[in-house]
Every structure is written in structure tokens, then in C-alpha cells.
Amino acid sequence: xxxxxxxxxxxxxxxxxxxxxxxxxxxxxxxxxxxxxxxxxxxxxxxxxxxxxxxxxxxxxxxxxxxxxxxxxxxxxxxxxxxxxxxxxxxxxxxxxxxxxxxxxxxxxxxxxxxxxxxxxxxxxxxxxxxxxxxxxxxxxxxxxxxxxxxxxxxxxxxxxxxxxxxxxxx
Amino acid sequence: xxxxxxxxxxxxxxxxxxxxxxxxxxxxxxxxxxxxxxxxxxxxxxxxxxxxxxxxxxxxxxxxxxxxxxxxxxxxxxxxxxxxxxxxxxxxxxxxxxxxxxxxxxxxxxxxxxxxxxxxxxxxxxxxxxxxxxxxxxxxxxxxxxxxxxxxxxxxxxxxxxxxxxxxxxxxxxxxxxxxxxxxxxxxxxxxxxxxxxxxxxxxxxxxxxxxxxxxxxxxxxxxxxxxxx
Numbered sequence: 001x002x003x004x005x006x007x008x009x010x011x012x013x014x015x016x017x018x019x020x021x022x023x024x025x026x027x028x029x030x031x032x033x034x035x036x037x038x039x040x041x042x043x044x045x046x047x048x049x050x051x052x053x054x055x056x057x058x059x060x061x062x063x064x065x066x067x068x069x070x071x072x073x074x075x076x077x078x079x080x081x082x083x084x085x086x087x088x089x090x091x092x093x094x095x096x097x098x099x100x101x102x103x104x105x106x107x108x109x110x111x112x113x114x115x116x117x118x119x120x121x122x123x124x125x126x127x128x129x130x131x132x133x134x135x136x137x138x139x140x141x142x143x144x145x146x147x148x149x150x151x152x153x154x155x156x157x158x159x160x161x162x163x164x165x166x167x168x169x170x171x
Numbered sequence: 172x173x174x175x176x177x178x179x180x181x182x183x184x185x186x187x188x189x190x191x192x193x194x195x196x197x198x199x200x201x202x203x204x205x206x207x208x209x210x211x212x213x214x215x216x217x218x219x220x221x222x223x224x225x226x227x228x229x230x231x232x233x234x235x236x237x238x239x240x241x242x243x244x245x246x247x248x249x250x251x252x253x254x255x256x257x258x259x260x261x262x263x264x265x266x267x268x269x270x271x272x273x274x275x276x277x278x279x280x281x282x283x284x285x286x287x288x289x290x291x292x293x294x295x296x297x298x299x300x301x302x303x304x305x306x307x308x309x310x311x312x313x314x315x316x317x318x319x320x321x322x323x324x325x326x327x328x329x330x331x332x333x334x335x336x337x338x339x340x341x342x343x344x345x346x347x348x349x350x351x352x353x354x355x356x357x358x359x360x361x362x363x364x365x366x367x368x369x370x371x372x373x374x375x376x377x378x379x380x381x382x383x384x385x386x387x388x389x390x391x392x393x394x395x396x397x398x399x400x401x
Contacts, residue, residue, distance in 0.1 A: 064211035096188045100196045107200035
């Protein structure tokens with residue numbers, strides 16, 4: 001039973017993806033942290049002349065279940081950062097469950113971000129550049145997490161973990 | 172080489188997730204996002220309607236009364252009404268500590284007056300606070316047609332007011348006269364900017380930070396408690 005020579009255990013692309021995931025999650029956490037601070041201090045957000053920050057921040061959609069949306073975002077990004085750091089540290093030995101969690105959390109964030117963008121455009125009628133930046137970051141995170149999940153380390157003949165359903169494959 | 176790699180690899184750690192597990196992850200993500208959206212929608216319903224009493228909201232016997240003088244075209248008033256201070260006010264009103272009383276100080280032009288009159292007409296149908304929120308949400312510049320007759324009627328329809336009664340109220344002009352009279356009363360109290368707040372009589376000009384507002388309320392409540400004791 002021979003293996004192709006290209007079956008290296010760690011692909012450079014995998015490492016680059018892991019590093020990019022960490023960087024993007026950190027960037028997202030910084031943006032959400034800033035917006036959380038703006039919410040609690042009542043300071044005006046730096047809007048770089050584009051405007052709309054105050055209007056979005058003052059909207060009734062800025063708080064969900066008594067928690068500022070920015071703080072929900074911060075929690076999401078910190079969770080993603082922890083998972084991405086784990087992914088980067090563990091390399092090819094990252095448990096599939098961790099990559100699945102990274103993918104699921106990023107997808108949830110991207111979906112929620114799409115909803116918030118819809119609110120900005122069609123309900124609030126104002127765009128907050130920081131929110132757009134966060135939407136771009138979470139979408140990129142989700143795209144990378146998807147690539148990482150589907151195109152990660154090759155799986156040849158390894159046994160599934162207990163947490164995953166064992167799908168029968170012809171062997 | 173390949174054999175040793177396979178031997179060192181912990182069981183399952185580099186396995187590609189199965190379609191089943193990916194499907195479960197997608198479902199979990201959708202449920203999580205939908206849950207957040209649901210929570211947001213549930214809590215974004217204006218709390219103004221609770222404890223509302225005309226242009227006041229909060230328990231009538233609340234120890235702290237905040238009188239707010241505002242103009243619907245004033246951006247700072249909008250920030251006070253819908254920004255971070257809103258959460259502080261909603262919490263303190265819900266706890267029975269604060270009663271907020273709204274007064275018109277419509278001094279930024281004709282659309283300030285028409286917007287204030289329209290809010291009063293909404294108040295005749297018991298919906299002042301919903302209309303108040305709607306006006307602030309729609310605020311965009313001064314006297315540029317944002318609060319003209321057609322848009323004011325559209326806002327009324329948006330919150331489900333009786334359109335005919337609302338239009339009749341706007342037509343008879345009584346609320347407009349009342350708005351102008353209230354501005355004269357505000358001027359007599361020395362108001363020249365909005366928002367101006369009176370927290371148990373203590374004047375606060377401009378929009379306080381949420382922590383400052385909470386502190387001012389606590390101080391006023393403490394003073395009220397001291398005065399109430401024999």
C-alpha cells in the first residue's frame with residue numbers, strides 16, 4: 001500500500017491559514033472591544049467622516065437581551081481566537097471537533113453579521129464603518145474556517161473520534 | 172516515513188469531518204444566529220410603552236422625577252432618547268426609581284413644531300412614546316422635509332395609529348398651539364438648549380454619560396430619601 005509523495009503531514013497552506021485565523025480573530029476582537037468601550041463610556045465612535053456610527057449605536061437594535069451587541073461580538077471573537085490559537089498550536093493534530101467548532105462559530109457570526117448589515121441598510125438607514133469592518137472580518141474568518149475544515153490535513157484511514165458519528169466508508 | 176507518520180498521529184485527530192458532523196455544525200450555527208436575532212428582536216421592542224402615562228413614564232410615586240426638555244430635530248436629544256442612557260433610564264423606570272416627564276422645547280424651526288404636535292396627536296391615542304421613538308429614529312437634519320405632513324402621517328401608519336383621527340388632530344391646530352405655549356414656558360424657566368434635564372429640580376444641560384446619569388439619579392434618590400425621613 002503506497003502513498004503519494006505529496007502526503008506531507010503539515011502543509012504550508014495549513015499553517016498560513018491557521019495564522020490568518022488567529023490574526024483575523026484578534027482583529028475582530030479589537031474592533032468589538034472598541035465598540036463595547038464606546039457603548040459603555042458613551043463616547044462618540046471615531047467614524048472617520050463617514051458618519052452613521054451614532055445612529056447605529058443609538059438604535060434600539062444595539063442591545064440584545066440587555067447585552068450590547070458589541071459585547072456579544074467580543075465574546076464571539078474571543079471564542080474564535082481561543083479556537084484559532086488552539087488550531088495554530090496543534091497544527092495537523094487539531095481535533096476535528098475544534099475545527100468544526102471554529103467553522104460553526106464563524107458561520108453563526110457571519111449570519112448574525114449579515115442580519116445586522118441588513119438592519120443598518122434597510123431599517124436604521126445608516127452604516128457604521130466599524131460594523132462593516134467587523135462584517136468583513138467575520139466573513140473572511142468563516143471562509144478560512146470552511147477551507148480549513150474541508151481542505152485541511154488529509155485524512156486517510158484514521159479512525160473517527162468518539163464524538164463524531166462513524167460513517168461507513170469502503171476500505 | 173509514511174508509516175511512521177501514521178503511527179504517531181493520534182487516533183482521529185487529523186480526520187476530515189464527516190458530512191454528518193458538518194451538517195450538525197451548520198445547524199448549530201444557524202440555531203445560534205437565529206437565537207441571537209430572536210433575543211435582539213424581543214428586547215428591541217420599545218420599552219417606552221411600559222409605565223407610560225401621556226408624556227410621562229414611570230411610577231407616579233417614583234422618588235426621582237426627571238423632566239426632559241427636548242426638540243425632536245436635535246441630535247443630542249436623539250442620543251439621550253435612544254443612546255446608551257436609554258438603558259439606564261429604562262432600568263430605573265422599571266425598578267420604580269424614576270419617572271421621566273417629557274416636555275417639548277421645539278425651537279429648531281417649523282419641523283420641530285410639527286413633529287412635536289404630531290407626537291402629541293399620537294399621545295391622544297395613547298401612543299406618545301412609540302411615536303417619540305419613531306421620530307428620533309427617523310431624524311435626519313433640520314427642516315429638510317423629514318418631518319413634513321406626509322412623513323408624519325407615514326410614521327403614524329408605521330406604528331399603527333388611527334390615520335383619520337391623527338390627521339384630524341393635526342388639522343385642528345390645538346396641539347401646535349400647545350407646543351408653542353410649552354416653548355414659552357421653557358424659555359421662562361431659562362431653557363436655551365436641548366436636551367435640558369431637571370433631575371428632582373437639579374438642572375443638567377446636554378447629554379450625560381450613562382454612568383453620570385446613574386450617579387445623578389442615585390444622588391437625587393439619596394437626597395429624596397433623606398428628606399422623606401422625619
